[in-house]
Structure formats: C-alpha cells, structure tokens
Amino acid sequence: MAESETPLTPRGRLWFGLTFVAFGIMPMLATFDVGLLGPEDINGPAWLGLATGGAFVAAGLAVIAGSERPMFNSILVILAVGGLATVGNWIAFGVGERVCGGSILFWKSDMSGLGCRIPFGMGALITNAVLVLMVVIELQKALGGPPRLARLRRWAENMMLLTLAPILLPLVLFLIGRVGLEAVKERLETGEWPRNESFIARMKAKKAQDEKSE
Numbered sequence: 001m002a003e004s005e006t007p008l009t010p011r012g013r014l015w016f017g018l019t020f021v022a023f024g025i026m027p028m029l030a031t032f033d034v035g036l037l038g039p040e041d042i043n044g045p046a047w048l049g050l051a052t053g054g055a056f057v058a059a060g061l062a063v064i065a066g067s068e069r070p071m072f073n074s075i076l077v078i079l080a081v082g083g084l085a086t087v088g089n090w091i092a093f094g095v096g097e098r099v100c101g102g103s104i105l106f107w108k109s110d111m112s113g114l115g116c117r118i119p120f121g122m123g124a125l126i127t128n129a130v131l132v133l134m135v136v137i138e139l140q141k142a143l144g145g146p147p148r149l150a151r152l153r154r155w156a157e158n159m160m161l162l163t164l165a166p167i168l169l170p171l172v173l174f175l176i177g178r179v180g181l182e183a184v185k186e187r188l189e190t191g192e193w194p195r196n197e198s199f200i201a202r203m204k205a206k207k208a209q210d211e212k213s214e
Contacts, residue, residue: 010066017064024056048087055083074138081131088124092117122166129160 008016030037031049042049062076091098100116133156140149161168186194 008063013063013066017060017062020056020060020063022060024053024058024060026053028053028057044090048090051083051086051090055080055087058083071138074134078131078134078138081127081134085124085127085131088120088127092121092124122163125163126160129156129163132156133160 026035026037027042027049029035029049030039030041031046031053033039037049039046039049058076058079062073062080065073065076067073091100097112098116098120099112100120133153136149136153136156140146140153143149146153183194186192
C-alpha cells in the first residue's frame with residue numbers, strides 16, 4: 001500500500017476525531033450560553049448551534065469509531081450529514097432575511113435574499129438527497145441487502161442525480177463544447193477530423209479475432 005494510502009492509527013484517529021469533537025462542542029455550548037461563545041454568536045436560532053456542533057461531534061466520533069464498527073460508524077456519519085442538512089435547509093428555506101458573504105481570492109461579495117438562498121438551496125437539496133440515500137442503504141443492509149428496498153434505493157439514487165443536475169449539466173456541456181472546439185481547430189489546421197487511433201486499432205483487432213474464431 002502506498003504511503004499516502006496508509007490508514008490512520010487508532011491513536012491518530014482518536015486525536016483527529018477529538019479535534020472535530022472539540023470544535024463541535026463550542027457551538028453546542030453556545031446554545032445554552034456556556035463557554036466562550038453565546039447565543040448571539042450563532043447568527044440564527046439557538047438550535048442551529050446544536051445542529052452545527054452536533055455535525056462536528058458526530059463526524060469526530062465517526063473517525064474515532066473507524067471501520068471496525070461499521071454500523072455505529074454509519075449512524076454517526078448519517079447524523080453528521082443530517083446536521084449539515086439541517087443548517088443548509090434553514091438558510092435556504094427558513095423564515096427571515098438572509099445575508100451571506102463570500103470571497104474568492106481577492107474578490108469579496110455580500111449577497112442577500114435569493115442571492116443567498118439559491119446557492120444554499122442547491123446545496124441543501126443535494127445534502128438532503130445524500131442523506132436519504134445513506135439512510136436507505138443502511139436500512140437495506142439491516143434487512144439483508146438487495147433485493148430488499150431495491151426500488152426505494154433506485155428512487156433515492158435518481159433523486160440525488162436530479163439534485164446534482166444543475167451542476168453536472170453545465171459541466172458536461174462545457175466539456176462537450178471544449179472537445180468540439182478542439183476538433184474543429186484540428187480540422188482547420190490539418191484538413192482532417194481527429195481520430196482515436198488507439199480505439200480504432202482495438203476495434204480492428206477485436207474484429208480480426210472474432211473472424212478467426214468463426
């Protein structure tokens with residue numbers, strides 16, 4: 001196994017997981033106005049501190065649990081994703097005004113209203129779909145695996161693809177357009193359309209082999 005693929009030792013998992021737990025405990029305590037942070041630092045309803053902090057705590061405990069406890073680990077991961085989904089759904093669909101800020105390199109922007117809700121809404125829908133799929137997969141395992149809940153799992157997978165469509169479709173169109181432009185460029189420069197010679201060679205070899213076998 002390559003060095004970069006070496007799994008964390010139990011001690012490494014413990015320290016790594018405890019770091020997540022420590023970061024999660026602070027906003028959870030802020031919900032009850034305990035510790036360095038208070039409810040006014042949550043920038044929303046107090047329960048958001050529990051949801052956000054709980055996601056970090058669950059993720060940290062999942063790291064500590066490791067793959068040796070697959071069911072417990074899966075439940076913790078589901079709780080972590082559920083916490084993130086809760087926060088995203090509140091920002092996207094909850095009542096009240098929304099003001100978001102972001103930055104890319106040296107460019108900063110403040111958005112409000114739909115400009116804030118739409119990107120978080122897309123993220124929330126994706127997270128919701130992932131959460132549903134994870135729950136269905138674990139239920140399927142608990143019931144003995146396929147074909148149990150196979151139809152429900154396909155539905156969950158399709159829902160996840162549907163939520164990813166606004167991201168995947170522009171990416172696919174961009175890649176198709178890029179390949180098309182490169183093909184046109186080669187046509188203009190050489191007078192011939194590009195050919196996948198390795199693919200053509202494999203097809204010819206396969207055809208020759210099929211003819212020999214006949």
